[in-house]
Amino acid sequence: xxxxQQSPEPSRSPRxxxxxxxxxxxxxVVVAAAVTGFxxxxxxxxxxxxxxxxxxxxxxxxxxxxxxxxxTKGGSGPQISGWKTVVNAKRGISFDVPPSWAVKSPDWVSxxxxxxxxxxxxxxxxxxxAVLKAKWCSSDDDKDxxxxxxxxxxxxxxxxxxxxxxxxxxxxxxxxxxxGAYTQPDRTHLELGRAEPYRTKSGLEGSLATxxxxxxxxxxxxxxxxxxxxxxxxxxxxxxxxWSLIGAHGVPDEVxxxxxxxxxxxxxxxxxxxxxx
Numbered sequence: 001x002x003x004x005q006q007s008p009e010p011s012r013s014p015r016x017x018x019x020x021x022x023x024x025x026x027x028x029v030v031v032a033a034a035v036t037g038f039x040x041x042x043x044x045x046x047x048x049x050x051x052x053x054x055x056x057x058x059x060x061x062x063x064x065x066x067x068x069x070x071x072t073k074g075g076s077g078p079q080i081s082g083w084k085t086v087v088n089a090k091r092g093i094s095f096d097v098p099p100s101w102a103v104k105s106p107d108w109v110s111x112x113x114x115x116x117x118x119x120x121x122x123x124x125x126x127x128x129x130a131v132l133k134a135k136w137c138s139s140d141d142d143k144d145x146x147x148x149x150x151x152x153x154x155x156x157x158x159x160x161x162x163x164x165x166x167x168x169x170x171x172x173x174x175x176x177x178x179x180g181a182y183t184q185p186d187r188t189h190l191e192l193g194r195a196e197p198y199r200t201k202s203g204l205e206g207s208l209a210t211x212x213x214x215x216x217x218x219x220x221x222x223x224x225x226x227x228x229x230x231x232x233x234x235x236x237x238x239x240x241x242x243w244s245l246i247g248a249h250g251v252p253d254e255v256x257x258x259x260x261x262x263x264x265x266x267x268x269x270x271x272x273x274x275x276x277x
Contacts, residue, residue, distance in 0.1 A: 112180025153247025
């Protein structure tokens, strides 16, 4: 599902329900992704301007302060030797991923929306994520002669404005990822986990929830069940934020629980000025 601004290549997430947006400096360029492309403004995909043909839209100005800044530049080094550090400077969060994961541009956005929502309002979003096996599965389900690619898993961070507590933020975020990317419009195959207290290596405390799907109807070659693990907590400014890892579930290449927990254990707050440009 991950695109290059310079050389757009059709791809998709599970069930064609995740859309990727590239934001370049002080301009926004929508890149073709699966069926449609979108322009996302505001906090973590708050407002969306739809472009249905999947082609780049004309450039529109946007303040750099309106987007999360994630990436590997700046911030502290990895807690695990040989791993890569991902930084979301706006939210004040960093975490580490294994070397096999590709850390995307700080301006890349991934989100899911209801299939029947004409405004494509995001259910949940993340910015500047890391992706594992971007071309894990390829297919041409719409028979247009072009293969589209499905990634195995992705991980990133987001804000949770409106959540009453970390447990609610963790449960709702994980549920929305699995529903939006793997099961919609069906909700009967969701297996909802209750949030539990969790503490990372750095001492960061919050709530952890895992949601999976089981037996969701498959619509295409690359469709599978899904799994999302979300850790919600308060950042240094007292805002509810969360880290999530989303991926295919019940497949041979599924990201192991041990790896999910190892990545999760590295989630931490940035020190003042860390990773900021």
